[in-house]
Amino acid sequence: MNTVRIGLVGCGLFGESHMRAYQAVPGVEVTAVYDPAEEKAKEIAQTFGISRISSSLEDLCQDPAVEAVDVVAPKEKHLEPVLTALRAGKEVFVEKPFATDLSHCDQMIEAADAAGRILMVGQILRFETKYVLLQQDIQAKRLGKIASMHARRNRLRSLLERYDRTHPAMDSSIHDVDLMLWYTGERVRRVRGFGRRATGRTTTRSGESWNSKAERWAWWKPSGCCLTRPASAWTTPCRSSAIAAWATSASIRAA
Ligand SMILES: NC(=O)c1ccc[n+]([C@@H]2O[C@H](COP(=O)([O-])OP(=O)(O)OC[C@H]3O[C@@H](n4cnc5c(N)ncnc54)[C@H](O)[C@@H]3O)[C@@H](O)[C@H]2O)c1
Secondary structure, X not given: OOOEEEEEEOOOHHHXXXXXXXXXXXXXXXXXXXXXXXXXXHHHHHHHOOOEEOOOHHHHHHXXXXXXXXXXXXXXXXXXXXXHHHHOXXXXXXXXXXXXXXXXXXXXXXXXXXXXXXXXXOOHHHHOHHHHHHHXXXXXXXXXXXXXXXXXXXXXXXXXXXXXXXXXXXXXXXXXXXXXXXXXXXXXXXXXXXXXOOOOOEEEEOOEEEEOOOEEEEEEEOOOOOEEEEEEEOXXXXXXXXXXXXXXXXXXXXX
């Protein structure tokens, strides 16, 4: 079996989660890590026994021991590592959300096309069995025509402090929006969003101010015929998620 040699960019909470996943997959080796906060790179390298700590993004991307770059940097900082990696001829996996600026998405897609390299966004639910089974039912037309879809993706109150920096539409609901686009195979026509600031706190990070996202809801309309509602609350004591589709012949739910 060929071994895929990975360079990890971003050694925070989810970078560590990726490292654990790589350790569990045969044929994958993480050969280098980079984080602008050097102590984080050192910590992850020590925990997972990685010998190379790259001194810069460029250093990691030019490293011949790295075949594919895994970008697990904060959501608003995906552009530079993705472009640098693609221009260095590496395959790229980038965490969701792809970007927070549409022009960044366009630039990354163009760079991948120009380089002829894989650029994959971490919309991971398309690989989770229960969601795949639902997609197969929809594709085989076992449910009839979908009229509406609802989803909830609630997260632990204890994670609010860390992820308060990200709007829930981009953070948790983006997974359900991705599933809804996959299931309907159609593009979004109209969007309305509703939120409730249950805690009333304001958080400022990286020059952006957010009112606490303790609870928010959004309604999206992916096509002319299907109304969808992804919702997300961050005040719950335990995590929970479910997606349901109401169709002309049957209704189905994955939880
Ligand atoms: N798929 C999921 O369910 C899921 C869950 C959690 C996080 N994520 C995604 O993972 C990414 C990282 O989130 P996290 O929770 O690990 O955040 P985090 O804050 O814990 O870690 C981010 C790391 O990136 C580093 N960093 C900062 N600027 C950088 C740059 N310019 N280049 C490279 N690294 C940089 C930071 O020093 C930090 O170590 C985000 O895109 C987030 O949306 C996905």
